[in-house]
Amino acid sequence: MQSLRDKLLKAGLVSEEAARKAEADKKAPPPASRAPARFDDRPPRRDDRPPPRRDDRPPRRDEPASMRLPKFAPLPGTKDAHRLQARKQLEADKHLRERVLATQVAKDVGATPFFFVTRKNKLRRLELTAEQAQLLETGALAIVERPDPDQIEHALVPAEVAKELHALYPKAVRFLNAPDAKVGFLSEGEISDRSHEATSGETHEAHDEAPAEPAAEPAAPTPDEAPATFITIKRAPK
Numbered sequence: 001m002q003s004l005r006d007k008l009l010k011a012g013l014v015s016e017e018a019a020r021k022a023e024a025d026k027k028a029p030p031p032a033s034r035a036p037a038r039f040d041d042r043p044p045r046r047d048d049r050p051p052p053r054r055d056d057r058p059p060r061r062d063e064p065a066s067m068r069l070p071k072f073a074p075l076p077g078t079k080d081a082h083r084l085q086a087r088k089q090l091e092a093d094k095h096l097r098e099r100v101l102a103t104q105v106a107k108d109v110g111a112t113p114f115f116f117v118t119r120k121n122k123l124r125r126l127e128l129t130a131e132q133a134q135l136l137e138t139g140a141l142a143i144v145e146r147p148d149p150d151q152i153e154h155a156l157v158p159a160e161v162a163k164e165l166h167a168l169y170p171k172a173v174r175f176l177n178a179p180d181a182k183v184g185f186l187s188e189g190e191i192s193d194r195s196h197e198a199t200s201g202e203t204h205e206a207h208d209e210a211p212a213e214p215a216a217e218p219a220a221p222t223p224d225e226a227p228a229t230f231i232t233i234k235r236a237p238k
Contacts, residue, residue, distance in 0.1 A: 093147040096169055100146040104155040108132045115191050115198060116143050116154070116175045116184050123191070123198040124154070132156070139177035143184070 074080035110129030114136055118124055126143070128136075135141040142162030146153040157165075159178055166173040166181050175184035191198075 092169065096145070096165065096172055097147050099161070099165065100144060100155050100157060103157050103161045104146070105141060105157060107156055113198075113200075115186060117186065118154075118174065119145070119171050123194045125198050125200050126154070127200055136175065137177065142173060142177075143175040145172040145174065 074084060107126065108129040108131070109127055110132070112128050112130045112133045113125040114128050114133045115123060115125045132141070136143070136156075139159050141156050142159050143154055144157050144162055144165055146155045154174060159176065162173050162176045163178060163181060166176060166183065173181075173183050176182065177185075
């Protein structure tokens with residue numbers, strides 16, 4: 001049977017050269033088709049992301065303080081300010097109590113009353129021996145506050161400790177006879193005028209309820225006053 005190629009050649013419809021070319025094209029493999037380009041629109045992986053700029057990074061703990069934003073103090077009157085003040089007061093009370101407990105001198109109970117004024121301007125007295133009252137008068141001992149958990153006690157401490165506490169907590173020192181820091185002086189007349197309010201023992205007093213009152217200058221005793229009843233603090237001779 002003649003093929004289509006032979007029939008076309010015999011009829012003169014195609015030339016021998018065109019028939020050979022068509023035969024060659026038929027045997028050649030078809031051209032490979034080009035796949036359409038695809039674009040990856042997925043977000044880059046974490047490892048592929050560019051590193052952030054230095055000013056965009058959150059501050060690290062190991063960075064110097066100069067590289068971090070400063071912390072500003074809370075505004076006065078806010079809850080944060082009250083909490084900060086309360087925390088500072090607790091820390092101060094703890095330090096003061098520990099210092100007084102470590103250095104306080106035991107009170108020798110006797111028949112000699114020694115008067116002093118609390119930070120709430122209340123007259124109080126300690127019943128001491130004459131020897132210990134003399135140590136307070138001459139400046140060897142002092143009276144300071146001791147903030148206990150439920151109330152404020154008053155303790156005797158050496159004068160050097162009282163000077164140290166006076167520099168840190170001026171209101172906590174209630175009596176001190178030192179040349180450079182005289183605190184809590186009362187004349188016999190003042191004691192006599194206020195003797196009706198003088199009580200022994202301790203009462204609860206908050207540290208921030210009243211400011212510290214200025215120390216009264218000592219006054220010379222008069223013949224009508226009773227030195228055996230009230231302690232008179234005299235000015236130390238120069």
